[in-house]
Amino acid sequence: MPPGNGKPRRPRIDPAQEIHDHFAQPFPGARHVSLPTIHEIETLLREVAAAELLPRFNRVGHDVKADGSLLTEADLAVDRALHEVLTTRWPEIGFLSEEMPKHQQEGLLAETGRSLWVLDPVDGTSNFVAGIPYFAISIALVQDGRPVLGVTLDPVRDECFSAARGQGAFLNGEPLCCRAPAIDLAHAVALVDFKRLAPALKTRLMEAAPFGSQRNFGSCALEWCWIAAGRGHVYLHGGMKLWDIAPGSLILGEAGGLSSTLNGEAVFVPRMETRSVIMAPAQALFDAWSGWLRQA
Structure with a gap:
């Protein structure tokens, strides 16, 4: 399906620079932190998808988790790769993933003054296992109890959706604006x-x-x-x-x-x-x- 972009709501900008400027403030209780840009996270997700996710599509088995959902080698490989990079580049930011034990997830959320990555390494694992090309890597940066940066990569269609609070949404770097459908x-x-x-x-x-x-x-x-x-x-x-x-x-x-x-x-x-x-x-x-x- 073709992208559904509307007309830009603002003049063309450099998203990476604007997001860096917007977030270039220290976290509560921490010294100055070098914060991520949309471009950095988009690039990272594309690299990890190319190295760890797409090569495993239609090539791996799966396990069943306690809640009945599926888990594959791809989920774990993407999780490991992103954990390593994100915690190395931005050690002050916590890392919460779907694949963590629940007590660890709850412990991270209890640290209310700390910013937090929230990751789903493969959203649509059932599709991935079934050979259906509709799945994503999806991540958000949560600060002061709300998402301030979000990136979702569809590696099959090479579509990267992203947003930063107060700065708009983007599809592959171009402004993304909802349009009112001419339909009831x-x-x-x-x-x-x-x-x-x-x-x-x-x-x-x-x-x-x-x-x-x-x-x-x-x-x-x-x-x-x-x-x-x-x-x-x-x-x-x-x-x-x-x-x-x-x-x-x-x-x-x-x-x-x-x-x-x-x-x-x-x-x-x-x-x-x-x-x-x-x-x-x-x-x-x-x-x-x-x-x-x-x-x-």
């Missing part, structure tokens, strides 16, 4: 993950769907970005984790899109809990979609 909810294409929804809501969606048609692609990280790029009109997921939400919520928000939980709360919280997610690229669609979902 009744004709919208909805990206819906039924697996984690409450049974009553599943039944409503199947028996009286308010949208035109439905898809589920299997990578939360990329689905955030695809809604931002106009590749789908509304979205629903019943239970994302911290690493599913952190990069994508920033990218969609900086592109001008909207998101919330089913209860109307902010989607990102710096805690180890699952969160429902509603999203849309424009206010009218978001209001119609969220209004329907919240009906008793």
